[in-house]
Amino acid sequence: MDGLNKKRLSERDICTKFITPAVVRAGWSQSQIREEVTFTAGPIVVRGKLASRDTSKRKRADYILYHKPNIPIAIIEAKDNNHAVGDGMQQALGYADALQVPFVFSSNGDAFLFHDATEASGMVEQEIPLNAFPSPDALWQRYRTWKGLDDAAQKVVAQDYYVDASGKSPRYYQLNAINRTIEAIARGQDRILLVMATGTGKTYTAFQIIWRLWKARAKRRILFLADRNILVDQTRTNDFKPFGSAMTKITNRTIDKSYEIFLSLYQAVTGNEEERNVYREFSPDFFDLVVVDECHRGSAADDSAWREILDYFSNATHIGLTATPKETREVSNITYFGDPVYEYSLKRGIDDGFLAPYKVVRIDLDRDLQGWRPESGKRDKHGQVIEDRIYNQRDFDRALVLEQRTALVARKVTEYLKGVNRYAKTIIFCEDTDHAERMRQALVNQNADLAAENPRYVMRITGNDPAGKGELDNFINPEELFPVIATTSQLMTTGVDAQTCQLIVLDQRIESMPQFKQIIGRGTRLNEAYGKLYFTIMDFKKATDRFADPDFDGDPVVIYEPGPDDPPIPPDDGDGGQPGGGGGDVDGDPPGGDGPGDGPEPRRKYVVGDVTVTVIAERVQYYDKDGKLITESLKDYTKKTVRREFASLDDFLKRWTSAEQKRVLIDALEQQGILLEALAEEVGREFGPFDLICHVAFDQPPLTRRERAEQVKKRDPFTKYGEQARAVLNALLDKFADEGIQNIEDMNVLKLQPINAVGTPVEIIRAFGGKKGYQEALKVLENEIYAA
Numbered sequence: 001m002d003g004l005n006k007k008r009l010s011e012r013d014i015c016t017k018f019i020t021p022a023v024v025r026a027g028w029s030q031s032q033i034r035e036e037v038t039f040t041a042g043p044i045v046v047r048g049k050l051a052s053r054d055t056s057k058r059k060r061a062d063y064i065l066y067h068k069p070n071i072p073i074a075i076i077e078a079k080d081n082n083h084a085v086g087d088g089m090q091q092a093l094g095y096a097d098a099l100q101v102p103f104v105f106s107s108n109g110d111a112f113l114f115h116d117a118t119e120a121s122g123m124v125e126q127e128i129p130l131n132a133f134p135s136p137d138a139l140w141q142r143y144r145t146w147k148g149l150d151d152a153a154q155k156v157v158a159q160d161y162y163v164d165a166s167g168k169s170p171r172y173y174q175l176n177a178i179n180r181t182i183e184a185i186a187r188g189q190d191r192i193l194l195v196m197a198t199g200t201g202k203t204y205t206a207f208q209i210i211w212r213l214w215k216a217r218a219k220r221r222i223l224f225l226a227d228r229n230i231l232v233d234q235t236r237t238n239d240f241k242p243f244g245s246a247m248t249k250i251t252n253r254t255i256d257k258s259y260e261i262f263l264s265l266y267q268a269v270t271g272n273e274e275e276r277n278v279y280r281e282f283s284p285d286f287f288d289l290v291v292v293d294e295c296h297r298g299s300a301a302d303d304s305a306w307r308e309i310l311d312y313f314s315n316a317t318h319i320g321l322t323a324t325p326k327e328t329r330e331v332s333n334i335t336y337f338g339d340p341v342y343e344y345s346l347k348r349g350i351d352d353g354f355l356a357p358y359k360v361v362r363i364d365l366d367r368d369l370q371g372w373r374p375e376s377g378k379r380d381k382h383g384q385v386i387e388d389r390i391y392n393q394r395d396f397d398r399a400l401v402l403e404q405r406t407a408l409v410a411r412k413v414t415e416y417l418k419g420v421n422r423y424a425k426t427i428i429f430c431e432d433t434d435h436a437e438r439m440r441q442a443l444v445n446q447n448a449d450l451a452a453e454n455p456r457y458v459m460r461i462t463g464n465d466p467a468g469k470g471e472l473d474n475f476i477n478p479e480e481l482f483p484v485i486a487t488t489s490q491l492m493t494t495g496v497d498a499q500t501c502q503l504i505v506l507d508q509r510i511e512s513m514p515q516f517k518q519i520i521g522r523g524t525r526l527n528e529a530y531g532k533l534y535f536t537i538m539d540f541k542k543a544t545d546r547f548a549d550p551d552f553d554g555d556p557v558v559i560y561e562p563g564p565d566d567p568p569i570p571p572d573d574g575d576g577g578q579p580g581g582g583g584g585d586v587d588g589d590p591p592g593g594d595g596p597g598d599g600p601e602p603r604r605k606y607v608v609g610d611v612t613v614t615v616i617a618e619r620v621q622y623y624d625k626d627g628k629l630i631t632e633s634l635k636d637y638t639k640k641t642v643r644r645e646f647a648s649l650d651d652f653l654k655r656w657t658s659a660e661q662k663r664v665l666i667d668a669l670e671q672q673g674i675l676l677e678a679l680a681e682e683v684g685r686e687f688g689p690f691d692l693i694c695h696v697a698f699d700q701p702p703l704t705r706r707e708r709a710e711q712v713k714k715r716d717p718f719t720k721y722g723e724q725a726r727a728v729l730n731a732l733l734d735k736f737a738d739e740g741i742q743n744i745e746d747m748n749v750l751k752l753q754p755i756n757a758v759g760t761p762v763e764i765i766r767a768f769g770g771k772k773g774y775q776e777a778l779k780v781l782e783n784e785i786y787a788a
Helices: 011-025 089-099 136-147 151-157 172-186 202-215 229-237 241-246 305-312 333-337 346-352 366-370 403-420 433-446 448-453 472-476 513-520 543-548 634-645 649-658 662-671 676-683 689-698 705-715 723-739 747-751 761-767 771-785
Strands: 033-038 044-047 050-053 060-068 071-078 103-107 111-116 125-129 191-196 222-226 247-249 261-265 289-292 317-322 342-344 358-362 400-402 425-429 458-460 485-488 501-506 535-539 558-561 606-608 619-622
Touching: 011 033, 011 060, 011 071, 011 103, 060 089, 060 136, 071 089, 071 136, 071 172, 089 103, 089 111, 089 172, 103 136, 151 172, 172 191, 172 202, 172 342, 191 202, 191 333, 202 222, 202 229, 202 241, 202 289, 202 317, 222 229, 229 247, 229 261, 241 247, 289 305, 317 333, 358 543, 400 403, 403 425, 403 433, 403 501, 403 535, 425 433, 433 448, 433 458, 433 485, 501 513, 513 543, 535 543, 634 676, 634 689, 649 662, 649 689, 662 676, 662 689, 676 689, 705 723, 705 771, 723 761, 723 771, 747 761, 761 771
Parallel strands: 071 103, 191 317, 191 342, 222 261, 222 289, 247 261, 289 317, 358 535, 358 558, 400 606, 425 485, 425 501, 458 485, 501 535
Antiparallel strands: 033 060, 044 050, 060 071, 103 111, 111 125, 558 619
16 A cells, blocks of 8 residues: 555545455454444433434444454554544543453554454554464463363353344343353352443343353253243243243243253242242252342342252252342341352443433422321321321321322322323332232222223222232333323232333332332333333422432432422432331232232221321432532532633633534533533523523623523624525524524424525525525624623
8 A cells, every 4th residue: 555645544444455454354253243343222311301312422442353253352542544543442441441352453554453352462452463363373372371161161151142034132240241151150169240331231131141141051941030021921931031941930830851951930849838949850960050030039138938949959060140239237248159240230231321311300298207196096097096196108008098188199190190191100119919909999089080980091000900010010001001000019029020110109108228129120121112101200209319228229310309289290300127118029929020919908097188298308319420419509509610621701602602613512512511400490490501601600690592682683784694594594593583593403493484484494504695605694693692
């Protein structure tokens, strides 16, 4: 390529002419090289009621190199030749950290900067010529040594993935989880813990792990344990379907040892009596591998019946899957399984765009905060004398029912749905099955029109209600309209793949972080085809105080606390044991199971109908760009944040005036954590971003958009333009006054009212002498709008 001027080549040209040939000459095959690999989806950005995916924040590697498909070992970041060789290294190291690969290269077409996390050569970074790029075997040998993989282990690690005919392939974090697990088992580790947020595909991950170990004959007979029928059945018919005739589900306590893959409920193989422990029909060495789904719910407790199974098959490898590892004095997943070989958190899933972000509506009720004490000798609706003491939130709907409280919750939920979408799938978590039934009745009364049209509009879905439980599949099916609202207690806290759930209502005291995360997980799944991009949590029991817990790892985009007369819709702003902790079987199931139904309530509740309940909270809380709760006032926070970015008012004015497009600067301000929509809600929606910032951060008197537009019209600065052009500029001024600066900068505005009344986009552009003339006129218009 003599005489070729590299400086004039694009980054893509550098890849095609220099980097790819160097890699291919080193012996890498086309199946081992993938270029321009996008491995995150880009986060969902929620502003008011609107949500969209920010594709600009997708992570894309220029090259990923693989030992075999789905086993990445190296990354190359390319730059054009106007950059130094190592200019792409820091960016690439960020990608390498996410993808967990040790070998990282940066190149501008002159050479490679090679970063080797294994330190195999004694150096971490060194520059190497293009013709010295390492071969696949060289890097794989370094990788094996780094991971401690002998010849036998490497055969297991190199086992192929299952290839889906539909083209489905694991996401990057699933690859990390699968590969780290296979490597650990290949090295002889026999207790494995995987922590992955709800909605990130734990069961699919488990399938690929089992498939590869099974195909490699490293594990020949496998037991997959879950604690709910729906989990086992979904697993069998969906992710585990490729196992085909090699797979069986243990039912009716009947054992057929001719299969290799066994799926079972814990309850199907254990019992209180020795003869019911049918797992003992297998020899202790029958299984090579036991996979425990949702292992936080009992298998880690030393004295649990579930733990007996693990102890019985102690010679097998045990893998625990959970979104919420439990660590208490009595129960520890980590003590049993060891530290997680891989973790993928809710926060990371939201940041990557694989999980839905959420808003929080917090509603405090007077009786919950202030308590209620009956007058002496007061009787409830059933004639019982109510014990004389102060009843508070911990007691309501467990020891004492305030019927007006239930009605108020139902009314607030209905107000929200009426303001958003009355057919938005909603789950309401109640204290127990009785509370769930009373809440169902209250919601039917609040939504009498829709409930009369279809009795399945609101349904109680609990373990002791066959009719409701039978509707669970319809509720989670995106194509089924009904049921719309499900009242429940424990049955739907986990394992329910409710892809289109848009509202989660917490009217249950939640006193454990694992249960809180599981409940939040009912809403975190995305379904863009059905418009599910985010969800809302409506909290009546202060459960969302757990956002402040350091163990919580995925903050909401906004927390809104409406006042007594405010609508429950946020403004358009940009296991702890009883009671209430999920430690008991309040759905009538075996702990966490799908029992046939429950008996009578374990306690008699007082029921009171004449005690009024009202909403008293009125406070809005927001989170900054780092997910930290803003504890100061929104104005003080904005002032501090803006002045950290701009030294003075003049500095801000210069940046604003020089910005080619104001919306780019506005987006940059929001990315710095300035909550413009929330600020507009507090100061006044009639003010634009410019005046909000000047007023709040620099104490300048603000002008409304309408006032600014009228001032421009009075100055009449457009006399040099023709009649049609002046009409367009005046129409743009009106558009600015109504909607703001961002909208008039978009060329599509020419298709909208009132501008399109002046002419077609082509005619309008022609009136300015062409596109350049139109853009220059728009710049003049903006300068006039923000003139001193």
